Amino acid sequence: MTELAEAKEQLTSASQQHDEPRFLLNQRLFARDLMEKLRLPRMQRFKFHDWPLIADQPLTWVSSNTDLEELAPDDEVIRVTQVGQTTVKIHIPEKLQDEGVVLTDIFTAAKNYPEIFKKNFMTAIKADENLLTAYHMAYLNAGLFLYVPKNVEIKKPIEAEIVQDNTQDQPLISHILVVADQGSKVKFIQHLTTVGKNENPANMMIELIAKDNSEIDFSSLDELGASTHTYFKRRADIGRDAHVEWAVGLMNDGDTVGDMDSELLGECGYANSKMIAVTTLNQEVGVNNRVTNHGKHTIGLINQRGVILENSELIFNGIGQIIHGAHGSKADQQNRVLIMSDKARGDANPILLIDENDVEAGHAASVGPVDPHQMYYLMSRGIPRKQAERMVIRGFLGAVLSAIPAADVRKKLVDILERKLTDGQQYQ
Amino acid sequence: MATLEVRDLHVSVKDEESKKEKEILKGVNLKMKTGEIHAIMGPNGTGKSTLSQTIMGQPGYKVTQGDILLNGESIVGMPVDERARKGLFLAMQYPAEIQGVTNAEFLRAAINARRPQDDQISVMDFIKKLDKNLELLDMSQKMTERYLNEGFSGGEKKRNEILQLLMIEPTFAILDEIDSGLDIDALKVVSKGVNSMRGDNFGSLIITHYQRLLNYIVPDTVHVMMDGQIVETGGPELAKKLEDEGYAGLRDELGLDIKLVDDED
Numbered sequence: 107m108t109e110l111a112e113a114k115e116q117l118t119s120a121s122q123q124h125d126e127p128r129f130l131l132n133q134r135l136f137a138r139d140l141m142e143k144l145r146l147p148r149m150q151r152f153k154f155h156d157w158p159l160i161a162d163q164p165l166t167w168v169s170s171n172t173d174l175e176e177l178a179p180d181d182e183v184i185r186v187t188q189v190g191q192t193t194v195k196i197h198i199p200e201k202l203q204d205e206g207v208v209l210t211d212i213f214t215a216a217k218n219y220p221e222i223f224k225k226n227f228m229t230a231i232k233a234d235e236n237l238l239t240a241y242h243m244a245y246l247n248a249g250l251f252l253y254v255p256k257n258v259e260i261k262k263p264i265e266a267e268i269v270q271d272n273t274q275d276q277p278l279i280s281h282i283l284v285v286a287d288q289g290s291k292v293k294f295i296q297h298l299t300t301v302g303k304n305e306n307p308a309n310m311m312i313e314l315i316a317k318d319n320s321e322i323d324f325s326s327l328d329e330l331g332a333s334t335h336t337y338f339k340r341r342a343d344i345g346r347d348a349h350v351e352w353a354v355g356l357m358n359d360g361d362t363v364g365d366m367d368s369e370l371l372g373e374c375g376y377a378n379s380k381m382i383a384v385t386t387l388n389q390e391v392g393v394n395n396r397v398t399n400h401g402k403h404t405i406g407l408i409n410q411r412g413v414i415l416e417n418s419e420l421i422f423n424g425i426g427q428i429i430h431g432a433h434g435s436k437a438d439q440q441n442r443v444l445i446m447s448d449k450a451r452g453d454a455n456p457i458l459l460i461d462e463n464d465v466e467a468g469h470a471a472s473v474g475p476v477d478p479h480q481m482y483y484l485m486s487r488g489i490p491r492k493q494a495e496r497m498v499i500r501g502f503l504g505a506v507l508s509a510i511p512a513a514d515v516r517k518k519l520v521d522i523l524e525r526k527l528t529d530g531q532q533y534q
Numbered sequence: 535m536a537t538l539e540v541r542d543l544h545v546s547v548k549d550e551e552s553k554k555e556k557e558i559l560k561g562v563n564l565k566m567k568t569g570e571i572h573a574i575m576g577p578n579g580t581g582k583s584t585l586s587q588t589i590m591g592q593p594g595y596k597v598t599q600g601d602i603l604l605n606g607e608s609i610v611g612m613p614v615d616e617r618a619r620k621g622l623f624l625a626m627q628y629p630a631e632i633q634g635v636t637n638a639e640f641l642r643a644a645i646n647a648r649r650p651q652d653d654q655i656s657v658m659d660f661i662k663k664l665d666k667n668l669e670l671l672d673m674s675q676k677m678t679e680r681y682l683n684e685g686f687s688g689g690e691k692k693r694n695e696i697l698q699l700l701m702i703e704p705t706f707a708i709l710d711e712i713d714s715g716l717d718i719d720a721l722k723v724v725s726k727g728v729n730s731m732r733g734d735n736f737g738s739l740i741i742t743h744y745q746r747l748l749n750y751i752v753p754d755t756v757h758v759m760m761d762g763q764i765v766e767t768g769g770p771e772l773a774k775k776l777e778d779e780g781y782a783g784l785r786d787e788l789g790l791d792i793k794l795v796d797d798e799d
Contacts, residue, residue: 489644
């Protein structure tokens with residue numbers, strides 16, 4: 107038997123053992139075939155091709171130690187916690203369940219809600235895009251599904267606590283699918299962390315399906331560990347008059363490469379993709395943040411801010427693309443990075459691909475040290491250099507910080523930031 | 535009693551275009567004590583702002599000769615933040631805008647920077663002090679929750695500089711053209727703020743083109759600066775005389791061969 111045939115036989119038995127529906131297994135097998143011919147994605151000015159992003163392991167179901175601190179039960183909070191492949195708990199108020207809101211792990215969704223699941227799963231991100239998307243589909247082992255029915259508005263943010271389990275030798279291949287049906291509104295916050303020190307890849311994908319007139323606010327606080335190599339891909343398909351806002355705080359300690367994609371498919375859609383990143387030690391991080399205007403009168407905004415400390419590298423590519431026919435659309439982007447040490451390396455590259463005349467497009471980019479005028483001003487009031495530097499940096503990152511809807515998550519992000527900056531300043 | 539002394543100060547700056555060092559201050563001498571208000575007047579381009587920035591320690595200004603002494607200790611070569619903690623303050627002509635840092639947070643950080651770790655100002659004391667000074671300067675509470683100087687009008691920025699002065703309570707405050715761009719009402723408010731600081735433990739050096747500000751903040755001593763030097767020193771009446779006769783009049787009276795920037799060729 108060939109290696110491929112063996113791998114597919116293994117996938118089949120693992121899928122059956124997991125009691126997965128046939129269509130999901132078929133998608134896995136198809137994707138496994140694709141892996142034979144697809145290559146790693148490419149990113150301008152960033153090399154990651156020698157990273158261990160694919161684990162040489164069969165699809166295995168393991169359970170993780172979920173000995174986490176129990177949070178006080180609170181009827182108002184909507185929270186889901188996953189450790190590795192294990193879903194610890196899902197808390198969703200009854201009222202929302204009665205309205206038809208579904209929040210489950212991804213495999214339960216495939217089994218219990220096959221219609222809506224099949225219609226949306228891996229439709230924004232496609233398995234055949236590159237080797238890592240095919241790998242994702244073939245070896246998917248964790249994830250969440252959220253469905254918000256037509257015209258339902260969920261006022262409190264949904265909080266997902268995702269813990270990568272590096273106490274074991276298991277990759278985390280996780281998929282979050284959010285479907286916001288017409289006219290619905292939802293805020294989703296995910297917090298990614300790692301327990302344990304084993305080296306594993308994390309392959310983290312998010313699909314947001316924003317139907318006509320819907321609104322999705324998606325915030326992410328990424329705090330994966332130093333021994334994790336991460337590939338992430340987050341894509342929103344945005345319908346007519348729909349709004350999607352991304353606010354990502356990329357605070358991973360390990361090497362990370364990722365794609366943010368907002369596809370403005372319907373007329374008058376709106377996407378605002380905000381990201382901040384702080385890199386430290388010998389870390390390498392590369393991000394493509396792309397917004398594509400397909401529909402007429404769509405607005406696509408990108409705002410990326412990065413702080414590069416110590417011996418690390420950070421590349422921000424901002425890609426604003428306006429497709430022919432997207433009359434009256436707007437694409438605007440800002441990519442800025444601060445370089446905080448002599449050894450730090452980084453770049454902010456705005457890329458505008460405009461195939462339509464009747465549009466408005468703009469970009470701004472900067473790479474450099476903290477503003478000396480701001481530093482002088484703060485220091486002239488007696489504030490010591492390092493503290494002044496942290497204040498200026500926090501101001502520089504402010505636009506994304508203030509976009510995160512939950513005060514406790516915002517506070518967490520500020521705390522991580524303070525810690526990273528303080529540690530990084532020791533190095534200078 | 536504290537003292538601030540400038541001795542035979544020569545200062546150069548690098549011209550951005552020609553990359554050549556240009557001497558701006560050519561031997562300035564000045565001595566002041568707490569309890570005194572000094573004013574420095576002078577036409578455009580004579581080095582008034584250079585003097586204030588050099589005393590504060592702006593990195594772009596290079597001291598080539600002479601010294602600056604705070605209570606007898608040389609501060610040339612001392613970093614800006616350390617000078618501030620030793621009691622110097624500069625109300626700036628062009629304050630920086632800093633997004634993401636609120637005015638209140640900034641003020642607390644500035645106050646705490648000069649207090650020991652184990653004796654930081656309590657929230658209650660801070661708010662009390664802030665409210666008192668906001669009222670004195672006719673400023674709204676909202677200003678303190680806004681980001682530092684961000685989107686402030688020219689007048690708001692000046693008031694905010696004076697608010698910082700009142701909150702930080704330095705030993706010596708240099709006010710660099712605090713009157714520029716202010717209408718008469720704002721000028722009165724700003725003056726009221728500075729006057730409230732007057733006393734045995736505070737000294738101020740006020741830099742201005744115009745005599746008008748000195749009607750509201752009456753100085754003990756007036757210095758006139760031309761071409762990088764102090765050319766005349768006197769009492770408040772000197773400012774009035776300048777208002778009447780102009781800088782060119784004084785120059786001619788002193789028999790100085792100096793070209794004023796605003797002179798017609």
